Amino acid sequence: MSGAEKIQVKVTEITPLNDLVTRFRFERVDGGQLPTFSGGAHTVVEMHDGPVTRLNPYSLMSDPFDQSSYTISVRRDDEGRGGSLFMHRQVNLGDEMTISYPVNLFSLDLRARKHLFLAGGIGITPFLAQIKQLDVLHGQWELHYACRNHALASYADDLTGRYPNETRLYYDDQNQAIDLKNLLSGQPLGTHVYVCGPKGMIDWVRNTAATEGWPADCIHYEEFLAPKPGKPFEVRLAQSDKVVHVGENESLLEAIEREGVDAPYLCRGGACGQCETVVLDHAGNFVHRDHWLTDEEKAAGKKIMPCVSRFEGKTLVLDR
């Protein structure tokens, strides 16, 4: 069986926060305690949408040491394949769902003398759990949170209310932006920077930090990619001797799983490297979207990450 261990939960709270973001609370069906976790961890939520099964990762935002419930916040993506729409429109109070044990690909470096958090939009969620963890550990931190406007700034008021000295907000509609260069160069030695947000923001932070002479080991980032829809294509799985049709709104990984072929995974967002699959033959172009393979590996066409990447062309043969 692939992926982390599973937990049966029921939905005990659904809280719309604004036009785009809704919070869901999960408690165990059997009434027992949930595992503790570390700030930055995610859970993979299984969604059974008619004949389609989707498994989407969401950052856990609740107190990592609170074993009574987990909460996640889901931003509605009208252009996506429907995972977030399913959560927003079809999940009801009391529904039973399957989620995975927490998996952390974005953990705090506990050696840091200071943690500098940079959040963009819904990228705030892992930091909510990390801040609660640092509360217990008496860690030093600072949050810089950029959003489109005040109305869409999920949890901004909670944060400024509770941590007025640690939190800074930036609103696009008021032309506010993080003064990144000065922010980074003023940090004491031993500071680690963490960024979660859109790809452009992550690249901006990584590049600016490198230019400012920050060690790569002090820069941490997480961007979960939701699989994007794309043109349908066919794939041949050599080991299992099957030809699989990948539909417009499903990922290559989902299509492989639908045919009963077990493929390893953890994050389903192009970050963890677990689903890396060898390409035996191809005629056509890859649409690589992951953060795992290097540019050279992507150009070489010998590997693909089926959780987020696709293919356009005539022939694709995988070692599965």
Next chain:
Amino acid sequence: MSKFEFPKSIASRPVWGTLEVRPGEHHLIIAEAEGAQAVLDIATPGMMAVTHIIYIPRHTDHSARLRALNPAQFYEGPSYAAALQRIRRVLEDAHMGLQVYLTGTEGMMGQAMNEAMAVGIPHTAIQTEHRGAIGRRMQCVHCKGITEDVEVDPFVCAHCGLNLFVRDHYSRRLAAYQGVRVDAEDHGNVPEPRGIYE
């Protein structure tokens, strides 16, 4: 003086590099003895304007040439031990983006790297270049005493007097290689010492 090529070894043995100027608003250089030459090889006026050089001459005198580079700050100390408090003070005050360059013997680089790591600079971000003597800083695994500048294998622990053989296993935290009793299974049978790299 040409650089010594250390033979390829196990994964814990440090691999020293070649200094290069990296982007950063401040630079800290700690150079010991012949390490001064490595600094002269890379120094640019732009870099020197924001550089603090700490120089430990030991038996050399490159002081005038280093001063002529016009570093923002220059300090010459008679020994690493004498310079240590200053090094700590400089690191304690520094900000992210500080670039650290270490050049000289393995023993000095290892100890200075420890100081930089203690304030949160990852060891992978600290540049090093070996110059000068090839003696090793050795820890006796039995009594834990450190013997400096060991050039032969086996050698006598300066603290407990046991005859120790020189391993390539290296601890960054101790800035030392491991010495283990050579005649533990045959007391008194101590081979004739030879140069470590002979």
Next chain:
Amino acid sequence: MTIQFNDESFRDDYTFHNSDWAIKRFPFPFHEDSYMYSVNMEQHRGGPKGSVYEMRFDVDEHYVSEMKDRALVLDEDPLRCQSLPHMTLAGWDLLELIMVSKSEDYPDLFELHRNGNQWRWINKPMGIDHSFTFMDETTLPYGPMEYITRQAQGDFAVLDQRDEMLWMDAGMVTTQADWSLDFDIGMNFFEWHAPVPKAHEMGIFQRALKFLLNIQQGAPARRLNWTMTVNPLLDTSPENYHEWGIQKTTLTPENLSQKQHLRVELQTFFRLPRSNALVFPIRCYLCNFQDLMTVPKWGRRLHRVIRDLPEELATYKGFIDNRPMMLDYLSQFDDGLPTSPGIWPDLETEPPLSK
């Protein structure tokens, strides 16, 4: 069953001994008649009833005496237990894991009562009844890792996970196969394994690291490792090698069956939830050759494995000089008959020695 704890020593007069029960459940490490390194990991989710695999943390007849030996080692050398400052949270994780596991798996021996962060821990074999506040170090006599590992058999390496790498940043190491925590603490996975011959070239450590980095909460793993030790000496440390190394030369054809021990490590791997660290318990089991030979399958197999082991490995494991003497003894128990696959003794199905 209730365990009868031995009163025995692992030094000086060496009164350590295995009961028949302990011999039959000994984790014999060879699943076939030869040995080479491999990434021999499997899920750690129980095993045959009574076996060392059954519980998350095996407790056996040596428990109380092993804990006394650990206390002696720590009195002599407190550096055997160390934790870098950022590893305290992982220490609490480990304390929780061991207390919860032992109280659930051995309710007759251990009890854990929790009321929020107010915890009461009862360890009957060691006579401990202690109330403390979880996550408050001032309520424990030692740091959380040291406190609980003074009450748990085997060594513990606690590994921080950062930058796609594991770092040995804390540990309790008193029953080790000749490695020093004090020297290795702070090293990464490749560095602390650097002295192991051959395996690096074989890519063993790259594959093992990839596996370990992906161990998840609730899904622990395990493997066996082995070496040889003369006398039932738990603390074969580099620190004391100048004292115990000479014991290897006391082996004679007459005393070998009693003195020569096969030393097996049951290594398990658990993801720690609050810290995202990994704990690597390394449990040491000792059995002398005479006791091993009571299982015909193990007699046949041990002879073949030791005979055919590459010289480099016999040197690394420290028995190259004694190998001829060991083979003289072991060959008496090898009648050339085939052996059944797997590590279990198979006493009912394997034929008795026929020579």
